[in-house]
Amino acid sequence: MDTNHIEKHEEDTHLDGGVSERGTRDLQVAAVVNNESEVDSRYEKRSRVITSEELLMVIKHYGLKKDDDDDRDLGVESFFGCGRLWPWLLHKFLNIFFPIVSIILFTFIFPILLLFRLCRFCVRSVFREKLAGKVVLITGASSGIGEHLAYEYAKHGASLVLVARREELLTTVARKAMEIGSPDAIVVKADVSKLQDCKRFVDEAIKHFGKVDCLVNNAGTGIVGLFEDQLCITDHASVMDINFWGSVNATHFALPHLKKSKGRIVVIGSCGGWFATSGVSVYNASKVAQQSFFETLRIELGSDIGITMVTLGMVDTPLANDDFLTEANLKWLPKESVEGCAKAIVNSAIRGDEYLTEPGWMHTVFLWVILLSDLMYLIRRFIVVTSLKTSLQKWKSLNTGSFQPLDLKHN
Numbered sequence: 565m566d567t568n569h570i571e572k573h574e575e576d577t578h579l580d581g582g583v584s585e586r587g588t589r590d591l592q593v594a595a596v597v598n599n600e601s602e603v604d605s606r607y608e609k610r611s612r613v614i615t616s617e618e619l620l621m622v623i624k625h626y627g628l629k630k631d632d633d634d635d636r637d638l639g640v641e642s643f644f645g646c647g648r649l650w651p652w653l654l655h656k657f658l659n660i661f662f663p664i665v666s667i668i669l670f671t672f673i674f675p676i677l678l679l680f681r682l683c684r685f686c687v688r689s690v691f692r693e694k695l696a697g698k699v700v701l702i703t704g705a706s707s708g709i710g711e712h713l714a715y716e717y718a719k720h721g722a723s724l725v726l727v728a729r730r731e732e733l734l735t736t737v738a739r740k741a742m743e744i745g746s747p748d749a750i751v752v753k754a755d756v757s758k759l760q761d762c763k764r765f766v767d768e769a770i771k772h773f774g775k776v777d778c779l780v781n782n783a784g785t786g787i788v789g790l791f792e793d794q795l796c797i798t799d800h801a802s803v804m805d806i807n808f809w810g811s812v813n814a815t816h817f818a819l820p821h822l823k824k825s826k827g828r829i830v831v832i833g834s835c836g837g838w839f840a841t842s843g844v845s846v847y848n849a850s851k852v853a854q855q856s857f858f859e860t861l862r863i864e865l866g867s868d869i870g871i872t873m874v875t876l877g878m879v880d881t882p883l884a885n886d887d888f889l890t891e892a893n894l895k896w897l898p899k900e901s902v903e904g905c906a907k908a909i910v911n912s913a914i915r916g917d918e919y920l921t922e923p924g925w926m927h928t929v930f931l932w933v934i935l936l937s938d939l940m941y942l943i944r945r946f947i948v949v950t951s952l953k954t955s956l957q958k959w960k961s962l963n964t965g966s967f968q969p970l971d972l973k974h975n
């Protein structure tokens with residue numbers, strides 16, 4: 565974990581040399597347990613396991629009521645007497661009527677909503693955002709989707725801030741983007757999983773261009789392999805640090821500038837966030853976390869900053885290379901060209917779309933997952949079984965000794 569996150573956590577607990585509200589309550593409990601009048605702020609006192617006698621002391625001190633388990637023993641009288649009847653009846657009522665009412669409402673609302681979306685799409689397609697003179701910051705611009713997003717934004721005349729760890733590749737991308745039509749492009753070597761790097765590349769963008777109009781959270785990575793075969797589980801922390809925290813960190817520092825410019829955040833997510841396939845458990849989880857974060861941010865920000873959530877299927881990039889697809893048994897999924905994908909993303913962002921799923925047909929898979937979840941589970945389970953067979957055959961052809969779990973880690 566980034567040390568900055570640890571520092572932040574410590575700050576929360578020791579506000580102004582004191583403790584936060586939650587911290588204070590924890591420490592009060594610790595003080596009661598330790599029979600102390602003075603609150604001791606050392607962590608170890610708060611984190612040790614308390615004995616049952618000490619727990620009773622705490623309950624006595626705070627007058628805490630014994631909870632659910634004990635109430636259950638009290639029988640019918642308490643059920644009617646303690647006010648649990650009405651919540652119980654309410655839930656029974658909602659269990660039966662809410663689905664029925666929802667289905668009736670859907671049949672009315674859905675066609676109207678579809679018509680509204682169609683009209684909005686037409687209007688937005690005509691009045692698209694003009695990118696000339698705008699500044700677009702792209703993370704993970706040294707290869708794959710990020711690189712081609714840079715070329716696509718360059719075609720629209722946007723100035724670029726290109727971020728990634730491989731500086732030489734970034735410089736080549738920047739040069740090519742300027743040949744295509746970008747008036748100016750700077751490169752910043754940075755690691756999005758490091759908080760200070762995120763602050764630095766936003767600062768450098770502001771120093772050079774004076775503003776940021778669009779942040780594209782694209783940098784991402786993945787480790788492939790069945791979860792139980794993983795030899796080193798801590799390797800997976802980097803996936804979360806880059807895919808989730810990388811987007812959060814960059815957004816944190818860019819937010820004030822995006823507010824000023826009434827700008828946009830483009831988030832490159834994955835269909836794996838809602839269509840879980842085997843072999844990429846932590847990667848999928850990182851994309852769910854990323855999506856959930858930006859859905860919440862969208863509600864908090866309202867119309868101040870637009871957010872385009874992109875969920876991608878399989879795109880032909882160095883990340884989705886043959887080794888990766890073989891290990892995750894995803895070779896059967898048709899890949900989209902990276903150029904086509906980048907074009908669709910930029911068109912969607914300048915239309916001001918809230919969501920884009922690319923390729924478009926993956927949208928329908930979402931319906932299958934929601935409506936036919938059991939069947940979809942069986943299909944995906946079958947894929948895992950065949951993938952296990954493939955792994956076993958591969959191992960047999962490579963090894964003659966005793967069985968070892970396959971290290972399917974891919975960097």
Ligand SMILES: NC(=O)c1ccc[n+]([C@@H]2O[C@H](COP(=O)([O-])OP(=O)(O)OC[C@H]3O[C@@H](n4cnc5c(N)ncnc54)[C@H](OP(=O)(O)O)[C@@H]3O)[C@@H](O)[C@H]2O)c1
Binds near residue numbers: 834
């Ligand atoms: N390809 C697909 O099928 C697919 C499907 C769904 C979603 N996606 C998403 O699309 C995004 C782009 O992936 P891609 O397919 O274009 O893969 P890619 O070609 O491997 O590109 C990944 C980019 O992220 C950068 N990056 C990785 N770790 C970084 C870090 N710590 N700090 C800064 N930059 C970092 C890499 O640059 P450096 O190594 O130079 O730092 C590279 O430019 C990812 O978020 C991925 O999850 C891809």
